[in-house]
Amino acid sequence: MANECLSLILTARCxxxxxxxxxxxxxxxxxxxxxxxxxxxxxxxxxxxxVELMFLGGEPLLEFELLRRAVSYAETLxxxxxxxxxxxxxxxxxxxxxxxEYLDEHKFDIQLSFDGVQPAQLYRGDGTFEILNCVLDSFRxxxxxxxxxxxxxxxxxxxxxxxxxxxxxxxxxxxxxxxIFINCCITPCPGWQKEQIHELDRAFASIAELSRNHVEQxxxxxxxxxxxxDDEIAKRGHQPPLCSALTGRTLxxxxxxxxxxxxxxxxxxxxxxxxxxxEKAAMLKxxxxxxxxxxxxxxxxxESVRSSDLWTSLEGCYSxxxxxxECDYYGRCSVCPVSIWQTPNAxxxxxxxxxxxxxxxxxxxYRDQFPSVPTAxxxxxxxxxxxxxxxxxxxxx
Numbered sequence: 001m002a003n004e005c006l007s008l009i010l011t012a013r014c015x016x017x018x019x020x021x022x023x024x025x026x027x028x029x030x031x032x033x034x035x036x037x038x039x040x041x042x043x044x045x046x047x048x049x050x051v052e053l054m055f056l057g058g059e060p061l062l063e064f065e066l067l068r069r070a071v072s073y074a075e076t077l078x079x080x081x082x083x084x085x086x087x088x089x090x091x092x093x094x095x096x097x098x099x100x101e102y103l104d105e106h107k108f109d110i111q112l113s114f115d116g117v118q119p120a121q122l123y124r125g126d127g128t129f130e131i132l133n134c135v136l137d138s139f140r141x142x143x144x145x146x147x148x149x150x151x152x153x154x155x156x157x158x159x160x161x162x163x164x165x166x167x168x169x170x171x172x173x174x175x176x177x178x179x180i181f182i183n184c185c186i187t188p189c190p191g192w193q194k195e196q197i198h199e200l201d202r203a204f205a206s207i208a209e210l211s212r213n214h215v216e217q218x219x220x221x222x223x224x225x226x227x228x229x230d231d232e233i234a235k236r237g238h239q240p241p242l243c244s245a246l247t248g249r250t251l252x253x254x255x256x257x258x259x260x261x262x263x264x265x266x267x268x269x270x271x272x273x274x275x276x277x278x279e280k281a282a283m284l285k286x287x288x289x290x291x292x293x294x295x296x297x298x299x300x301x302x303e304s305v306r307s308s309d310l311w312t313s314l315e316g317c318y319s320x321x322x323x324x325x326e327c328d329y330y331g332r333c334s335v336c337p338v339s340i341w342q343t344p345n346a347x348x349x350x351x352x353x354x355x356x357x358x359x360x361x362x363x364x365x366y367r368d369q370f371p372s373v374p375t376a377x378x379x380x381x382x383x384x385x386x387x388x389x390x391x392x393x394x395x396x397x
Contacts, residue, residue, distance in 0.1 A: 005052040006043040007252040007262075008036060008070060010063040012269035016091050016125045020158050020185040022338065023058070023269040030063055035257035036070050038289045043251070044077050051078070052085040056263060058255075061094040071106055085109065089154075091124065093131050097138065104143045109150045111181075116168020120161040136175050152179040152224075159192045159355060162199050166206035173214055173222055180222045182207075184359035186264075186339040192355040194320045197362070204362045208370055225363050226370040243337050245284065246312055248301030259286040259294060261301060264338045277341035277349055280310060311340045311349040318350060319357035329364040 012029040014021075043051050053074055055067050071086060078084040087109040103110060114132045115121050121129040139147040153172055157165055165182075172180050211223050221227050244250050245262035253259055254266035261284045272278035283304045286297050305312055314324040314333060317340075324330055339356050340349060 003050045003052075004043045004045065005054060005250050006039055007054045007056055007250070008039060008060075009056055009058065009252060009254045009263055009266060009268070010036075010060045010066050011058040012255050013062055014057055014059040014091075015062065015093060016059070016128065018091075018125070019123045020156065020187050022187050022264065022342075025271045026058060026269045029255040029268050031066065031253070031255045032257060033066070033069065035253065035289050036066070037073060038257075039251075039253040039259070040070065040074050040077070042289065042294070044074075050083050050085065052087060054087045054089065056089040058269060059091055059094065060088060061090055061099065064094075064099060068102070087111065089113065091128070092135050093125075093128055095135050097142070100138060100143055100146075104146045107150065108146075109152070110146070111152050111154050113154050113156070114172075115155050115157075115161060117164050117171050119164050120168050123158060123161065133175075136177065140176060147176075148178055151177070152181055153177050154181045154183065156183055156185050157359065158185045159189050159196065162196065162203055165200075165203040166210065169207050169223060170210055173210060178220065178222055179224055181224050182363070184356055186336045186342075186356070188342060189353060189355040192353075192358075194354060197321070197358040200358055201362055204366045208366045211370065221373060225367055228367060228370070228372050230372045230374050232372065246302065246305045246310075246337065248298045251286075251298075253289055257289050259289050260284055261286070261298075264336070273342060276343065277310060278338070280308065281337075281341060283308065283310075311337055314352075316350050317352050319352040320354045321357050321361065324352065327361070329361060332364060333360045335360065 008031070010031050012023075012027045014023070014026055040053065043053065051074075053070065055070070057063075060067060067088075074084055074086075086106055088103065089111045090113065092112045092114060112132070112135070113124070114136075115124060118129040121132070136147075139151060155168060155172070161168070169180060169182070207223060208226065211221060211226050215221055243262075245264070248261055250261055251259055252261070252263040252266060254263075254268040256268045258266070258268070260266055265278075265281055265284050267285075272281075284301065286294050288294075311317075314330065314335065317324040317335075321327075324333070327333070335352060335356060339353050340351070343351055343353070
């Protein structure tokens with residue numbers, strides 16, 4: 001394997017109680033150093049060209065000293081910083097200037113979980129909007145290179161915040177945020193009504209219009225789902241994408257020293273609903289990080305998943321909006337397995353949550369309609385095209 005990404009869950013504790021968080025049983029557990037060291041040693045295997053250490057939680061900055069120790073140790077294994085990358089997923093509320101300086105010094109990529117305007121951010125916690133508004137200002141002024149190149153805002157949409165989604169994106173654009181990643185929540189949304197897709201459509205239409213205006217003024221496309229290249233073909237695919245966690249290509253180490261193929265499966269901060277497929281996802285738990293059989297089990301993950309009744313593709317799936325295989329976006333739509341597996345088996349492993357389906361349909365609809373990056377620059381700001389092309393990362397899968 002040429003590249004390795006290891007997610008280090010430093011703690012099962014969090015200082016917020018986001019209403020839609022999949023981590024439904026947070027505890028005070030924190031990772032032990034011996035387990036973290038073993039995980040880092042495993043990540044630095046033979047022949048690797050790149051190793052990414054991603055720190056998350058809970059809220060990882062509750063264990064900032066543990067994070068610093070892990071970074072120091074990893075840097076002793078790659079003294080020239082030729083192959084190691086550091087990244088952090090945080091709610092941002094604990095970031096101080098000391099922490100910001102450290103993250104900047106060590107070239108961290110930061111994903112800041114921030115849902116936008118105050119009515120939306122309230123679902124994460126009262127008072128958090130004001131804190132994060134200040135964090136963005138301090139990054140932009142005090143750490144401009146980090147702000148421009150290594151900061152991404154992850155905005156999570158839930159049914160209750162659809163009405164202010166466009167306002168949230170407008171606010172972030174006006175704050176000069178360079179990368180805005182919009183995603184929908186993966187936890188059940190029983191309050192979502194099929195007809196609400198029209199409200200979500202209007203929100204996406206507003207975001208697309210905001211983005212067109214912004215390109216014209218600045219030659220930048222902050223909303224990542226609207227970025228695409230000239231050679232992206234908007235057509236139905238034949239093989240829906242498979243989550244990398246079902247192939248064993250990724251690793252996550254939880255506070256109990258257990259390795260999984262994704263943080264979403266970690267048992268240290270969540271309880272699985274009886275009768276859901278999450279209970280059958282035990283095959284994606286690789287075991288204790290010090291177990292010498294880990295590599296062997298990891299190599300058999302894809303085979304184990306194929307032979308199980310776990311959901312692995314969109315074939316045969318459906319929602320209230322129709323069958324996946326009859327959808328114009330079939331083969332390009334990405335659905336997290338956890339959003340399927342959390343549904344009780346009575347609904348079957350093929351039932352796509354309606355909110356997830358509605359979000360994906362509209363995200364792809366407006367992505368297809370939006371001009372490609374080169375075309376947008378030629379149309380709106382031709383003189384900036386040569387300066388900007390190649391600098392805009394694609395929407396992550």
